[in-house]
Amino acid sequence: MSDRLPHEKGFHVSWDQIHRDARALAWRLDGKGPDGGAWRSVVAITRGGMAPAMIVSRELDIRVVDTISVKSYNHQDQSQPRVIKAPQAEIMGTDGEGVLVVDDLVDTGKTLELVRKLYPKAHFATVYAKPAGRAMVDTYITEVSQDTWIFFPWDMALQYVQPYRGAD
Template sequence: MTNDARLPEKAFPVSWDQFHRDCRALAWRLNGQGPFDAIVAITRGGLVPSAIVARELGVRIIDTISVVSYGEFKQLENLDVLKDIDQHLAARDPKSILIVDDLVDTGKTAQLVRQRLPGAHLATVYAKPMGRPQVDTYVTEVSQDTWIYFPWDLGYSFQPPIRGPGG
């Protein structure tokens, strides 16, 4: 860890362009699966990738499940479901439902959502090793000790070179 105990040592900043490319790559991988007629986005992180995947795959129905799993740069012990899946959607054939999130970390959130929609296809843009077994499709794996900074978390500012000012 760095001097600030909340911040991880490894950082993986993702730009809007890169995230869009990665979401489209996820859609390419999902294109041969399904067919899916509904998406459940795990909010908040799953909102943007769900919109991109829905556009690419022609899916019009998007619902959300809101699960709080992070606070102060760390995963929380207990998950809190703030908004659950619409019961009409949950009654559909689970094989026609695609669950989308930005990242699977420990897999706790994915496991909770899978319990609510057993048989649905779960896809994430990024996956860490602990959570990867919960995911059916993902694009990029990152190490467990890496913190991904998504574009909605970042602002434009100078970034010093890795080797410092002298290069």
């Protein structure tokens, strides 16, 4: 079970919103690679980082894209993160220099802490950030409070809701 604050608030993100925010992230990262140049590659932290990484790599015209799979949450319950699939060694080099590592969000920062230890010179970018993990991320777009759970469009579906003055 999680020992963190309960999530009192919900921040619901639509496909449209994540597309706009991931584009904003790409524009912020443009030309910020090694020596003020282009990034060598994009690595998505799966699974949540895949849609943002696709949008970022499309905007920045980066064709070399790989994944690192880190699992730590089962619904809202957190456990120790572990790498269950590593990216190609030749893409990462010895320390990740010039590689843009993209995730949907940083929460406690444990996922990024683990990946940072493996690739200390990579650049870490997320679309959303919570205060506890902010120090682990180099670039992000929007911050939400620690007691907010972010709901992504791939975890949601459109549903009927009763009118406020519903018939009983």
